[in-house]
Amino acid sequence: MSIDLDAKTRGKREETKASNRQAIIDAARRVFAELGYGATTVRDIIRATDLASGTFYNYFKSKEEVFQALQDETALRVRPRLRAERVRARNFEEFISGSFRTFFDFVKNDHATFATMRRNPEMQRVRIDTPEVVAGFDELRADLERAIESGVVPDADPDLLMASIVGVAFEVANHLVAREDLSVDDAAKFATALFLGGVQALPKRRRG
Amino acid sequence: MSIDLDAKTRGKREETKASNRQAIIDAARRVFAELGYGATTVRDIIRATDLASGTFYNYFKSKEEVFQALQDETALRVRPRLRAERVRARNFEEFISGSFRTFFDFVKNDHATFATMRRNPEMQRVRIDTPEVVAGFDELRADLERAIESGVVPDADPDLLMASIVGVAFEVANHLVAREDLSVDDAAKFATALFLGGVQALPKRRRG
DNA sequence: GTGAAAAGTTGACGGCGCGTCACCCATCCT
DNA sequence: AGGATGGGTGACGCGCCGTCAACTTTTCAC
Numbered sequence A, B: 001m002s003i004d005l006d007a008k009t010r011g012k013r014e015e016t017k018a019s020n021r022q023a024i025i026d027a028a029r030r031v032f033a034e035l036g037y038g039a040t041t042v043r044d045i046i047r048a049t050d051l052a053s054g055t056f057y058n059y060f061k062s063k064e065e066v067f068q069a070l071q072d073e074t075a076l077r078v079r080p081r082l083r084a085e086r087v088r089a090r091n092f093e094e095f096i097s098g099s100f101r102t103f104f105d106f107v108k109n110d111h112a113t114f115a116t117m118r119r120n121p122e123m124q125r126v127r128i129d130t131p132e133v134v135a136g137f138d139e140l141r142a143d144l145e146r147a148i149e150s151g152v153v154p155d156a157d158p159d160l161l162m163a164s165i166v167g168v169a170f171e172v173a174n175h176l177v178a179r180e181d182l183s184v185d186d187a188a189k190f191a192t193a194l195f196l197g198g199v200q201a202l203p204k205r206r207r208g
Numbered sequence C: 001g002t003g004a005a006a007a008g009t010t011g012a013c014g015g016c017g018c019g020t021c022a023c024c025c026a027t028c029c030t
Numbered sequence D: 001a002g003g004a005t006g007g008g009t010g011a012c013g014c015g016c017c018g019t020c021a022a023c024t025t026t027t028c029a030c
Helices: A005-009 A012-035 A042-047 A053-059 A063-088 A092-109 A111-119 A131-149 A158-178 A184-201 B005-009 B012-035 B042-047 B053-059 B063-088 B092-109 B111-119 B131-149 B158-178 B184-201
Strands: none
Touching: A012 A042, A012 A053, A012 A063, A042 A053, A042 A063, A063 A092, A063 A131, A092 A111, A092 A131, A092 A158, A092 A184, A111 A158, A131 A158, A158 A184, A158 B158, A158 B184, A184 B158, A184 B184, B012 B042, B012 B053, B012 B063, B042 B053, B042 B063, B063 B092, B063 B131, B092 B131, B092 B158, B092 B184, B131 B158, B158 B184
16 A cells, blocks of 8 residues: 555546556657657557557547647646746746747757657648647737737737747747757747847737 | 640650649649648549549659649749849848748738648648758748848848748748738738848857 | 446457559550 | 550559457446
């Protein structure tokens, strides 16, 4: 009765359920990283566990769905960091710079996660519609709108502001994993300066 | 001897070869648009022509390869327009603004091309490594480096400049096809202002 | 503790897309 | 004309797909 914290709270049934799910996700992470998303099959994933093929479908409908689960796991790790960084920020400059830096830092130190992405020929960016990812974007957007509200940022189209941040962030992140000589600090400084400088120059939006 | 311009230059052999190739590409465009890239199979494409399944493989190795051919066709249409716009530009501001505007205009007026892209869950951006596309990027990059050389643009990392332009362009283009109320002009003004303003604020690069 | 019900795992199965290849026909060349 | 060449054809073997009936394990009531 020492380590079975699980066994007492939830029965053995629920326990293996969670463990199987995790086994599949872990196997998927490994296999995606090795073969790339496009080339891996559901069979490849299930073969990398000790489960039977049918079992896969008790947990996920397709490889697409496991992939989304993977992304949600990733987003779950980055989102709190980004949020914390935004909360800490005392002005808009810190807000932006903290966000870029945190994101780039994560990308650089978590190569493995992004390797799958890069190895895959048919997908250059993460899907942006898994729940965790969407939630993360929504948070950022809300903060951005608050900044506009309070006059710290010119009254520009929030959609386009978001699009620009996201576009620059992901595109620069690509170079961060591809190039050895590019530091997180340089990337963050670049993106921050570009964005902050750009925002100041933005045209006023005509109100409907 | 009126319309067979083809038949005299090249024999019937070459002619049907070209026509088959085009038939496959056209079918692919239709099928990708309807089913999305991920869901369509080589059989779907070939079924949409009156050719036999084996014939497909005389022309392309995989659906991936047809897709690249499709993209090259697209790039072939945009690239000259972008180049012309850059040549016409009398300063850096016109250079950037013309590029964004041309690209956005193309995206907005060529919905069909981008529908495939958007319908597909596993690919949010075009591949950037087909020959035509790469060539287009290279051109832009060369012009950018020339601008840096001549001092019009701060001596920033050209990779990151490119990444930013591309990131903003594609991300804003997404909104352009998704939103009815966003005009090419607004999008172009936004992207141009953001980028030009941002460039001015960029940190000097420490030379190696 | 026992036995029946519920939950979950297993792998075999029909269906289908894959890429190949032996066959065959249309075009080309002399 | 007729042999040679290029290339269209579709059947084939293979492997993956998602399903499902049979089986095993856990749970629960008594």
